Amino acid sequence: xxxxxxxxxxxxxxxxxxxxxxxxxxxxxxxxxxxxxxxxxxxxxxxxxxxxxxxxxxxxxxxxxxxxxxxxxxxxxxxxxxxxxxxxxxxxxxxxxxxxxxxxxxxxxxxxxxxxxxxxxxxxxxxxxxxxxxxxxxxxxxxxxxxxxxxxxxxxxxxxxxxxxxxxxxxxxxxxxxxxxxxxxxxxxxxxxxxxxxxxxxxxxxxxxxxxxxxxxxxxxxxxxxxxxxxxxxxxxxxxxxxxxxxxxxxxxxxxxxxxxxxxxxxxxxxxxxxxxxxxxxxxxxxxxxxxxxxxxxxxxxxxxxxxxxxxxxxxxxxxxxxxxxxxxxxxxxxxxxxxxxxxxxxxxxxxxxxxxxxxxxxxxxxxxxxxxxxxxxxxxxxxxxxxxxxxxxxxxxxxxxxxxxxxxxxxxxxxxxxxxxxxxxxxxxxxxxxxxxxxxxxxxxxxxxxxxxxxxxxxxxxxxxxxxxxxxxxxxxxxxxxxx
Numbered sequence: 001x002x003x004x005x006x007x008x009x010x011x012x013x014x015x016x017x018x019x020x021x022x023x024x025x026x027x028x029x030x031x032x033x034x035x036x037x038x039x040x041x042x043x044x045x046x047x048x049x050x051x052x053x054x055x056x057x058x059x060x061x062x063x064x065x066x067x068x069x070x071x072x073x074x075x076x077x078x079x080x081x082x083x084x085x086x087x088x089x090x091x092x093x094x095x096x097x098x099x100x101x102x103x104x105x106x107x108x109x110x111x112x113x114x115x116x117x118x119x120x121x122x123x124x125x126x127x128x129x130x131x132x133x134x135x136x137x138x139x140x141x142x143x144x145x146x147x148x149x150x151x152x153x154x155x156x157x158x159x160x161x162x163x164x165x166x167x168x169x170x171x172x173x174x175x176x177x178x179x180x181x182x183x184x185x186x187x188x189x190x191x192x193x194x195x196x197x198x199x200x201x202x203x204x205x206x207x208x209x210x211x212x213x214x215x216x217x218x219x220x221x222x223x224x225x226x227x228x229x230x231x232x233x234x235x236x237x238x239x240x241x242x243x244x245x246x247x248x249x250x251x252x253x254x255x256x257x258x259x260x261x262x263x264x265x266x267x268x269x270x271x272x273x274x275x276x277x278x279x280x281x282x283x284x285x286x287x288x289x290x291x292x293x294x295x296x297x298x299x300x301x302x303x304x305x306x307x308x309x310x311x312x313x314x315x316x317x318x319x320x321x322x323x324x325x326x327x328x329x330x331x332x333x334x335x336x337x338x339x340x341x342x343x344x345x346x347x348x349x350x351x352x353x354x355x356x357x358x359x360x361x362x363x364x365x366x367x368x369x370x371x372x373x374x375x376x377x378x379x380x381x382x383x384x385x386x387x388x389x390x391x392x393x394x395x396x397x398x399x400x401x402x403x404x405x406x407x408x409x410x411x412x413x414x415x416x417x418x419x420x421x422x423x424x425x426x427x428x429x430x431x432x433x434x435x436x437x438x439x440x441x442x443x444x445x446x447x448x449x450x451x452x453x454x455x456x457x458x459x460x461x462x463x464x465x466x467x468x469x470x471x472x473x474x475x476x477x478x479x480x481x482x483x484x485x
Contacts, residue, residue, distance in 0.1 A: 073137025084125030179337030242294030303333030383419035429457025
């Protein structure tokens with residue numbers, strides 16, 4: 001073998017070794033990219049929407065956002081984010097989360113995300129961070145946004161685990177809380193903790209109503225329990241114009257909140273709720289007077305939350321408003337809910353108050369149908385229960401039903417009340433109080449009233465109150481109509 005050939009083989013061997021060593025040594029990981037935006041929100045920009053475009057390069061697997069602003073003077077700068085699929089109002093495909101004023105940091109990647117945000121692929125393109133000032137001091141808000149774009153391998157994608165739609169198929173009266181919050185919005189409990197407390201409080205169902213996000217609904221199936229039904233919902237939070245609950249949603253459904261009464265858009269979004277078999281309920285319409293006062297047309301909605309948390313003057317106003325609407329011929333549902341954010345003790349303790357629904361089954365469809373038909377009464381807490389029936393001739397009606405009364409027939413009304421402390425019951429129609437009676441403390445009270453055929457009311461409902469005037473229970477109406485001749 002020639003010397004030249006030996007030399008070539010020698011150096012070829014070394015190049016092979018060096019090549020293998022190069023393959024064995026990992027290349028340095030690509031560094032995250034940091035994007036900084038900052039600015040000022042003037043005092044006259046209250047409730048305006050500010051969208052900050054962020055260019056996300058291909059290969060990004062995680063977005064991290066840090067919001068910093070001056071909190072002096074009560075400033076609140078809410079935050080959310082939309083991906084390249086769209087951020088304009090009415091474009092839900094691009095929605096990737098909302099935390100309002102509850103968070104100043106969040107992250108999103110393919111497998112997981114901060115509560116309030118939606119996991120999934122971090123697609124290349126223009127993302128938009130939404131800043132929304134809901135309180136501004138006279139000096140305005142100085143803000144800074146730091147967005148970190150982390151490159152790498154995406155990994156396995158997140159898979160939703162929605163709650164089962166049926167807990168059991170038995171008809172009955174089921175107790176539920178229709179308004180609640182976890183860490184997915186401004187609550188202070190995990191979904192697990194809330195489910196545990198619901199079981200301890202003897203609730204049959206919960207409706208998840210996080211502010212302006214469906215992130216919790218994607219995973220409620222993880223916390224499902226035997227005989228605890230978990231129903232999807234959303235509190236549609238248009239801070240300047242009031243809040244409303246979209247109840248009974250599909251887990252993928254998101255109801256937008258970015259509109260004002262002048263936009264004439266509310267009918268469109270309520271129709272979106274109805275399209276999936278849900279109901280639209282006006283929340284705490286007088287809480288407080290200066291913010292969240294409800295300003296959309298009531299004609300678009302299915303009901304009113306007349307009882308939110310501990311009974312107070314604002315609930316009294318909501319009840320009076322609902323009653324006035326009933327007198328005007330609006331057959332709106334009344335509901336009660338805790339609007340819970342923290343564990344007991346709290347003025348808004350889970351299940352206090354609660355709505356009791358007569359349903360064909362403990363299922364999303366059964367509960368929604370029961371509510372839609374007004375087959376519900378409201379109680380302050382777990383021990384209280386009641387039945388209300390009206391009879392005319394051979395016809396009988398319960399809460400939510402219609403009693404057809406033949407000419408000349410009187411109506412006999414029966415109330416059976418259990419578990420309530422001492423107080424007073426009033427039977428009411430559109431003209432006011434029709435009859436009243438005492439409540440036997442903590443026992444069972446049975447009251448019977450006869451309403452003469454002349455001048456029958458168009459509806460009958462019951463209120464139970466303490467001697468101090470706080471509501472302990474109230475029913476939706478039994479409707480009274482003349483029987484066809």
